[in-house]
Amino acid sequence: VLDRHCRCNSTRGYSGRKIARDGGSKSYGRRRVSSEKCDVFSGKWVFDNASYPLYNESDCPYMSDQLACHKHGRNDLGYQHWRWQPHDCNLKRWNVKEMWEKLRGKRLMFVGDSLNRGQWISMVCLLQSVIPADKRSMSPNAHLTIFRAEV
Structure with a gap:
């Protein structure tokens, strides 16, 4: 649970320079670990064509028709x-393997309306x-919809 009055210490800095990865392709610099205080609630939305999207809706078998924007034109x-x-x-x-480690032996529940359903399906x-x-x-x-996985 994020508390908007609590400072987050698990942040990363960003070098901003381009680096070469395997195959010589270019991408934006890696983010580095930072010990500075970070208010995650104060910021803005930025366009990131280099590292997003995190998944393709057509690759997810659990994507529902009402949420599948690309499928419907x-x-x-x-x-x-x-x-x-x-x-x-x-x-x-986002690191899916790290998230699975954090969820190991736990349950995660989403409660809410259709907006929360969209977030739930995206998480799945x-x-x-x-x-x-x-x-x-x-x-x-x-x-109730239950997603189960053996990790």
């Missing part, structure tokens, strides 16, 4: 390249990408 995919940028620091890039799409199909399942019913 949305040609403008630019909305997928935005990320939150705090003013005084950089957030660590992010998490399922590293789990073999025979080790994961989704059990929907009228009021």
